Every structure is written in C-alpha cells, then in structure tokens.
Amino acid sequence: MATRAAVAAPRVLRRFFCTNSASSSPSFPFIPPPPTGAAPAPTRPTAEPNTNLFVSGLSKRTTTEKLREEFSKFGVVTHARVVTDRVSGYSKGFGFVQYSTIEEAQKGIEGMDGKFLDGWVIFAEYARPRPPPGQFVNNNTTQYGRQLS
C-alpha cells in the first residue's frame, strides 16, 4: 500500500504554506501589497515633530559652529552638533540641531531644508527619538543592549 506515502507527502508541503496556521496574516509569506495605498513609507516615515532636528547632506567642511550659526537665524539653537568620526575625526556629513521650542524647530526646517550650505544641499527634518540610556548600559554593550563581544 503506497497510499500512506502519498498522503504523507502533501502533509509536509502543507507545513510550507501554513507555517503558523492562520489568525495572523491571511496571505502567504510573500510580499503583501498595500491595499489602501495611502502612505508608501518605504523606510523613512519622517519622525514626529520635536525640538531635535536631523540635518543631512552637510559638507565635509561644515562644522558645528557653522551649523549652529546657520540654524540660529530661525530660532534659538540650544544644541548643535556635527557628527564626526571618533577615530579619523572627519565629518560624517550630517548633524543634529536642537531648538528651544518645536515652533522654532519647524521654522528651522522650513528655512534650512533644501538650502545650500558650503556648496551642498542640506536636508533638515525632525530627528528620531533616541533610545533612553538604560541602567545597564556599559562599555561592552551598545545602547540597544547588544553584546559587542
């Protein structure tokens, strides 16, 4: 009787198409097409409005002083920094600007986003909320709690 073997085979294939049975996604592990098609939001859905600004597209020569100086024209900059590499000391081409209020931050974005700075078109947007410094943060662990070694 080979009937048993013929029934056992499809059962294995059923595990493929019904991984965790249903109740989760009615579709296969393929790529589910967006139904409404409202917001594509590929990978960067622009963070919520806050006083912290993420400025990208900066020139390698742009420094923190220049960044604060330019953004101070649209509000009170409480904090500004151009991210530079610790080892080489070169600028990574982006920085952060923090205004006193969200209104000033909005004016800063509308006033500096798409503008030229040191010959480069910069992009100003709201910075993403950073993970809070945990109590278990140490030298061997990152801010996300992942072991480095």
Place this chain on the structure above:
DNA sequence: GGTGAGCGG
C-alpha cells in the same frame, strides 16, 4: 583619503 545615504556624544 574623504566616497554622499543616513540618525549621534
């Protein structure tokens, strides 16, 4: 030496 998308101290 300094790329050219991105989210740091």
